[in-house]
Amino acid sequence: MRAVIFDYGMVLTGPPDATAHAELERITGLSDERLEQLYWADRLDYDAGKLTGEAFWRKIAQEAGLKPSESQIADLIKWDARMWLTENAAMLNWQLALKQRGLLTAILSNMGDTVHAAMEHELSWLSRFDVLVFSHELHIVKPNAEIYRYTLKKLGTRPEETLFIDDRPENVRAALALGMKGALFSVVEQLRSDLARQGLAAQLPPL
Numbered sequence: 001m002r003a004v005i006f007d008y009g010m011v012l013t014g015p016p017d018a019t020a021h022a023e024l025e026r027i028t029g030l031s032d033e034r035l036e037q038l039y040w041a042d043r044l045d046y047d048a049g050k051l052t053g054e055a056f057w058r059k060i061a062q063e064a065g066l067k068p069s070e071s072q073i074a075d076l077i078k079w080d081a082r083m084w085l086t087e088n089a090a091m092l093n094w095q096l097a098l099k100q101r102g103l104l105t106a107i108l109s110n111m112g113d114t115v116h117a118a119m120e121h122e123l124s125w126l127s128r129f130d131v132l133v134f135s136h137e138l139h140i141v142k143p144n145a146e147i148y149r150y151t152l153k154k155l156g157t158r159p160e161e162t163l164f165i166d167d168r169p170e171n172v173r174a175a176l177a178l179g180m181k182g183a184l185f186s187v188v189e190q191l192r193s194d195l196a197r198q199g200l201a202a203q204l205p206p207l
Helices: 008-012 018-028 032-041 043-047 053-063 070-083 089-101 113-122 124-128 145-155 169-177 188-197
Strands: 003-006 104-109 131-134 162-166 181-184
Touching: 003 008, 003 089, 003 145, 008 089, 008 104, 018 032, 018 070, 032 043, 032 053, 043 053, 053 070, 053 113, 070 113, 089 104, 089 124, 104 145, 131 145, 145 162, 145 169, 162 169, 169 181, 181 188
Parallel strands: 003 104, 003 162, 104 131, 162 181
Antiparallel strands: none
């Protein structure tokens, strides 16, 4: 193994911040169920750069019959970003161990512009990664094979010497189809077991 590519949300970070999610509900006045329905309906368009963060939230407001103020739109953007800034300490420590072992590391994430901007502002550890690939910049989202090929090219590694870790099965399947090693992430213990089962643990530092 020469490189490990990480998804960002729910892999390097934990579950969405509950306080931030509650603020989104408070500002919109929507129920959890309705907010989730609207939030995910156009999220891939936001991640693909077809919608900016502002346009994304204005579209949600329009579909919900809301007329938010400019300050409320700004707050929705802020709390949306905050929701995705929780950190998975175990995975971040492992990334550092990978670097110290001499492996390359990358982030490949479906991510929109305003959340990405907040990450760059708040998360100093992003600079530890050799390659950062965010979908809104390329207008391509996982599981499109082109975004994986782009990441491999930036790393300079072959598929068979690269491990991809993501919490969504369809994204892992796309990596495997290109000849990469792949692991579906849920919790650290499960990932540790999966890497051992695949015979990869011996090539990597302990998780």
